[in-house]
Structures are given as structure tokens and as C-alpha cells.
Amino acid sequence: MTGRARPGADPEFVADLRAFVEDGLDDVAGRTTVDSGRLVVTKDRLTRALACPVHRSVDRWTGQPDDRQHGGADGQQDGRSFTTPLACGALVGALFRQVVIVGTVDDPMDDALGALALDDHQAPLVAWIEAMPAAERSELRAEVDRQAGGLLERWPSFEASWLPRTNETVRVPVAGGAVELCARVDFAVGRPDRDRASVALVDVVTASRRPEHRDGRRFDALVETLRSHVPPFAAATYYSRTGELDVDPVDHELLIEAARRTLAGARVLLGAVQSASDGSSCAVCRALLRRPPVVVALDTVDPVGPDADPARTGGPDPVAPVVAFPEGVAA
Amino acid sequence: MTRFEGNPGTALLAKVSALVPPEALDRVRDRLAAGLDDAAAGLDAGAHLEIGLPQLRRARYRSELLGLPDEPFAWKPVFVRRSLGIASLRACADGRFRGPAEAVGPVADQAVEDWRRTGWRTFHWEPWYAGLGAGGRAAVLAEAATWATPVWSALDWSAVAPVAELGRPDDRWPVACVAGVHLRGRFEARVAVTGPGGTPGGASALFSVAGGRPGDGWHDELAFLAMVAGLASSSRVLPARVVGLWPEAGALRVAEIDVAALTGAVDRVVDTVAVTVDAAVVPVSTGA
Numbered sequence: 006m007t008g009r010a011r012p013g014a015d016p017e018f019v020a021d022l023r024a025f026v027e028d029g030l031d032d033v034a035g036r037t038t039v040d041s042g043r044l045v046v047t048k049d050r051l052t053r054a055l056a057c058p059v060h061r062s063v064d065r066w067t068g069q070p071d072d073r074q075h076g077g078a079d080g081q082q083d084g085r086s087f088t089t090p091l092a093c094g095a096l097v098g099a100l101f102r103q104v105v106i107v108g109t110v111d112d113p114m115d116d117a118l119g120a121l122a123l124d125d126h127q128a129p130l131v132a133w134i135e136a137m138p139a140a141e142r143s144e145l146r147a148e149v150d151r152q153a154g155g156l157l158e159r160w161p162s163f164e165a166s167w168l169p170r171t172n173e174t175v176r177v178p179v180a181g182g183a184v185e186l187c188a189r190v191d192f193a194v195g196r197p198d199r200d201r202a203s204v205a206l207v208d209v210v211t212a213s214r215r216p217e218h219r220d221g222r223r224f225d226a227l228v229e230t231l232r233s234h235v236p237p238f239a240a241a242t243y244y245s246r247t248g249e250l251d252v253d254p255v256d257h258e259l260l261i262e263a264a265r266r267t268l269a270g271a272r273v274l275l276g277a278v279q280s281a282s283d284g285s286s287c288a289v290c291r292a293l294l295r296r297p298p299v300v301v302a303l304d305t306v307d308p309v310g311p312d313a314d315p316a317r318t319g320g321p322d323p324v325a326p327v328v329a330f331p332e333g334v335a336a
Numbered sequence: 337m338t339r340f341e342g343n344p345g346t347a348l349l350a351k352v353s354a355l356v357p358p359e360a361l362d363r364v365r366d367r368l369a370a371g372l373d374d375a376a377a378g379l380d381a382g383a384h385l386e387i388g389l390p391q392l393r394r395a396r397y398r399s400e401l402l403g404l405p406d407e408p409f410a411w412k413p414v415f416v417r418r419s420l421g422i423a424s425l426r427a428c429a430d431g432r433f434r435g436p437a438e439a440v441g442p443v444a445d446q447a448v449e450d451w452r453r454t455g456w457r458t459f460h461w462e463p464w465y466a467g468l469g470a471g472g473r474a475a476v477l478a479e480a481a482t483w484a485t486p487v488w489s490a491l492d493w494s495a496v497a498p499v500a501e502l503g504r505p506d507d508r509w510p511v512a513c514v515a516g517v518h519l520r521g522r523f524e525a526r527v528a529v530t531g532p533g534g535t536p537g538g539a540s541a542l543f544s545v546a547g548g549r550p551g552d553g554w555h556d557e558l559a560f561l562a563m564v565a566g567l568a569s570s571s572r573v574l575p576a577r578v579v580g581l582w583p584e585a586g587a588l589r590v591a592e593i594d595v596a597a598l599t600g601a602v603d604r605v606v607d608t609v610a611v612t613v614d615a616a617v618v619p620v621s622t623g624a
Contacts, residue, residue, distance in 0.1 A: 102474060119469040123412055168488070168489055174547075196489055232585065232586035
């Protein structure tokens with residue numbers, strides 16, 4: 006997956022990494038928080054927590070107010086409104102499991118709905134899909150068919166001895182149990198080894214590439230490292246819409262960066278850091294060494310970024326502000 | 337994928353240094369009777385209170401859930417994953433498959449075929465599984481494979497398989513002094529280990545797999561399994577050790593069974609009954 010030799014285990018580094026995380030949260034040990042007495046930190050919660058008011062308020066590429074993290078009143082699931090893309094994501098996620106475990110798909114839409122119907126948490130979404138107007142549902146079916154074809158074409162049948170598994174939950178309690186880092190890995194493969202990195206993790210995403218996908222897979226790598234005491238050798242994101250695979254070879258630098266980001270987000274979630282609302286910067290941005298965004302009027306800047314072509318995005322609202330990121334700065 | 341700190345196989349197969357004498361079970365019964373006399377005093381006549389690991393954990397860590405009514409039982413992948421996962425582990429240990437992902441499908445198909453041929457439901461879920469479409473069946477198989485894979489990779493099966501009994505029926509013991517209260521012990525494997533005299537197979541150890549992460553009461557929970565196994569055994573032999581695995585957290589815990597461990601388990605049962613009765617909730621076994 007990465008084309009490099011599997012790195013050897015480094016127990017001292019993993020111990021230091023654990024100590025770094027623990028030290029960063031040592032003042033919250035024993036605090037009563039949420040989730041049955043502990044704060045559960047997931048990649049989605051981190052993303053929401055770490056989006057400073059300005060970073061979060063305007064979509065980087067479209068210039069539109071970015072309210073995707075804040076669902077409307079109707080048809081919500083985990084705070085998200087039901088949308089066709091959300092439904093597509095859930096359906097393709099179910100199909101991905103099927104492709105990995107069975108290797109075949111009969112009718113993609115029916116198979117995926119059959120899988121989701123067994124999950125109580127997905128019942129509202131399944132009902133929403135079944136109530137879709139015929140034309141929209143037909144479009145959804147076509148997209149699910151297309152992406153299922155991509156899965157079958159691009160994902161090989163894995164050797165059983167490589168131990169492929171899906172939807173693996175990984176938990177790491179820290180700060181005396183007051184905080185739990187929790188990752189749900191869509192796909193993992195590789196037999197664990199004491200002496201070298203031997204496991205690869207993959208997130209399956211139906212949306213367009215976004216910076217938080219990179220942060221999410223790095224969070225997965227961090228949590229897996231802290232659980233198993235050996236890092237995975239790679240963390241990847243598979244974009245089922247395009248068939249692209251972004252792969253990060255997991256190294257010390259990546260894990261330290263992920264740990265720093267996790268600490269910053271956990272402290273926000275714990276209320277130990279207040280996000281600023283003045284639009285200039287916030288404590289999170291400072292903790293992440295992230296330079297503040299520059300808010301300027303639209304007509305004074307050219308759109309930036311690979312997806313900023315108005316023909317592709319539908320074009321930014323000309324009256325909305327746009328967030329321009331200083332060169333070389335990741336959102 | 338989980339690599340545990342410590343070796344589960346080594347912990348499971350280690351030689352036992354001492355065994356608790358069967359007489360200790362008499363003291364366990366007496367202590368249970370004394371404790372439950374008060375704790376279960378508010379239990380309605382005719383009620384059926386089953387105490388197993390789920391009840392022990394709910395009462396200690398999630399007592400707010402005790403007041404909620406049980407949902408009507410319906411099969412879900414999560415209810416199938418353990419039994420199908422264990423059967424798949426057995427098939428892998430027999431050398432028929434190279435890993436759980438390869439085993440779950442054929443093992444489930446065989447179970448359905450056996451049910452159709454004989455009418456006998458080994459796992460109970462066969463008719464439900466057979467009625468699912470391709471997507472539903474795949475979801476069940478994926479869930480079972482994900483459950484079984486860390487267990488498969490955690491143990492050296494060439495050493496464990498010859499001395500292990502996988503997926504035996506649950507241990508059940510009715511508390512004689514308190515009508516309606518039953519103890520139920522469920523573990524994933526019983527393994528013959530070398531006893532104090534160096535006798536191969538002179539003692540046994542239990543192997544338990546749990547979701548989530550170990551709570552602060554993990555030792556009592558593992559000892560509970562040994563206690564119920566001893567109480568339910570006609571030979572009155574107590575397992576010498578219980579090894580617990582929490583794959584999601586990569587956690588391995590070992591409880592050596594002695595009198596103190598049994599006392600902790602008894603006290604935990606008494607506390608659980610008291611909290612449950614106080615919440616006026618009487619869980620009823622679903623048979624799932």
C-alpha cells in the first residue's frame with residue numbers, strides 16, 4: 006500500500022507518545038464529564054471541536070456558510086440532516102462490508118438497504134430513503150450502483166490469513182479513564198506483530214476530499230498505536246465516488262501531530278479551552294500552530310484550492326465573505 | 337487489529353500454583369444466602385431475576401439503564417456474532433479455514449443446511465438468517481468476523497486448541513435460598529492447564545471475551561465466572577484462573593481464583609441484586 010518496508014516496532018516511542026497524551030490531559034483526570042462519567046473523543050467530535058468559528062463558518066471551497074455539522078430540525082441523525090449524499094454514504098458503507106466479507110453484490114441498493122435495516126440506529130435513515138420521491142430515489146440508486154461497481158472492480162478479495170475485518174472499534178482510555186479515545190475503523194487488514202508495523206487501516210468516504218478526512222485517518226492511526234503498542238504501517242482514505250485512495254505512511258511525525266491535535270480537541274470538548282468568536286483566531290488554532298484565516302471581500306481575491314473552480318462548485322455567493330488561507334497553510 | 341500487552345495464550349496456559357478446595361463452595365453458598373436474604377427481600381413473588389455479567393456490569397457502571405424496560409427480542413447481527421464467531425474459531429482451529437473472514441460464511445451456511453435437514457436449531461438464529469437477503473446475511477457475517485478476528489489472532493491455537501473446549505453451554509445455578517434468582521456464567525472457552533502437582537490437565541482456566549474496556553470491577557467479574565462454574569459443576573471443581581480479553585481496548589486481565597476472589601464475586605452479586613431490586617427491574621432471560 007505504501008511501497009515501503011514495514012517499519013519495526015519502537016516501544017520507547019509508543020511509551021513516549023502515550024506519556025505525551027497523558028501529560029496533556031493530566032489535569033482532567035477524575036473530572037466528571039459526559040458519556041457515563043467520561044468524555045468519548047471521536048474523530049467527528051474532534052472535527053467539530055477544532056473548527057474555530059471562522060474556519061467553520063464558511064466552506065473553504067465554495068464560500069458558502071458551512072452548516073453541514075449542524076443539521077436542521079427534521080430528519081436528523083447524530084445531529085446531521087438526512088440528505089441524499091448522507092444516504093449514499095451509509096448505503097455504500099454497508100456494501101463495502103459486503104464486498105470485503107462476501108466478495109459479491111446482488112442488487113446494490115437492495116443489499117445495502119437489507120444490511121442497514123438490521124441496525125436500529127439506521128431505521129430513521131432507511132425510512133427516509135424508502136420515502137424518497139421516485140426520481141430522487143432513482144438517482145440515488147444509480148449512484149449506489151455506480152459506486153458498488155467501483156468497489157467490486159477496485160477491491161481485491163483479501164487473503165483470509167491477512168485477517169480482513171470491518172467496522173472495528175478501537176478504544177483507549179486516558180487521563181485515568183476520564184477521557185476515552187474511540188475510533189471506528191471501516192476496514193483493517195494485517196496480522197498483528199510484536200516486532201513491526203503490520204496493519205493497515207482504511208476509512209471509506211463517499212464525500213469529496215476534505216482536510217478532516219486526513220485528520221480522521223491519522224486519529225485512527227494514533228488510537229490504534231496506543232491500543233496495540235505498535236503503529237499501523239499505513240492509514241488511508243478510500244473515496245468511493247472517484248476510486249481514489251489517499252495513503253499516509255504512519256511515522257513518528259504523523260503520530261505526534263495527531264496526538265497534538267487530539268489533545269487540543271479533547272481540551273475544547275472538556276471545556277478547558279474556549280473558542281474565540283472574534284473571528285481573528287482562537288486558542289485551538291494557536292495550539293495547532295494554525296495561522297488565522299484572513300477574511301476578505303470576495304472580489305479582492307481569486308478563489309484558491311483545487312476545487313475552487315466556480316464551474317465545479319456552483320460558484321461562491323458573491324455577497325458572502327470568503328476565507329482565504331495564507332499560502333502553505335492547511336485548514 | 338489488537339495486539340495485547342501481555343500474551344493471552346501464555347496467561348491462559350500457565351501452570352497453576354494452587355487450587356481452591358471444593359469446600360470453599362460451601363462458604364460461597366452460605367455467604368450468598370446471607371447477603372441475598374436482605375438484598376432480594378423486595379423481589380416480587382414469582383419474579384425471575386437472572387444475574388450474569390451483563391447485569392453485574394450494568395448495575396455497577398450504567399445503573400441508570402436499570403429503570404428502562406427491556407425491548408422485545410428480535411434477532412440482530414450483534415446477537416449472532418458470538419455464537420457464529422465461536423463456531424468459526426472452532427472451524428479455523430480445526431484447520432478448515434485460514435481465518436474468521438473465510439470461515440463465517442461456510443459455517444453459517446452449514447448451520448442453515450443442518451437446520452433444514454434435521455429441524456434442529458443449534459444456534460437458534462438459523463431460520464432468521466436463512467430468511468435474510470444477501471445484504472442482511474453479509475452484515476451478519478461481517479459482524480461475526482470482526483468479533484472473532486482479534487480472538488483468533490490473540491492466541492497460539494496450536495497450543496490452545498488441543499486443550500480447549502470452545503463455546504460450551506452457559507453455566508446456570510439457581511440460588512437455592514432465594515426463589516427466582518439464578519446465576520448465569522458465560523465464557524468463551526475452558527482450557528485444561530497443568531495443576532499444582534505438575535499434572536497435565538489437573539486444573540482448568542476460563543477464557544472470557546468482552547466488548548468495551550475493563551471497568552474497575554473487572555476482577556470480581558472474572559471471578560464471578562469461576563464461581564458460577566464451580567457452583568454449577570457436579571464435580572464441585574473450581575476453575576483456577578480466568579483470563580479476560582477486551583479486544584476493543586487491547587486489554588488483558590487475569591484473575592487467579594482464591595478465597596478472596598470468590599468473596600469479591602459474592603459481594604458483587606449481592607450488590608447487583610440489591611441495586612436491581614431497588615430499581616424494580618427484573619430482567620427476564622430471552623434465551624438469545
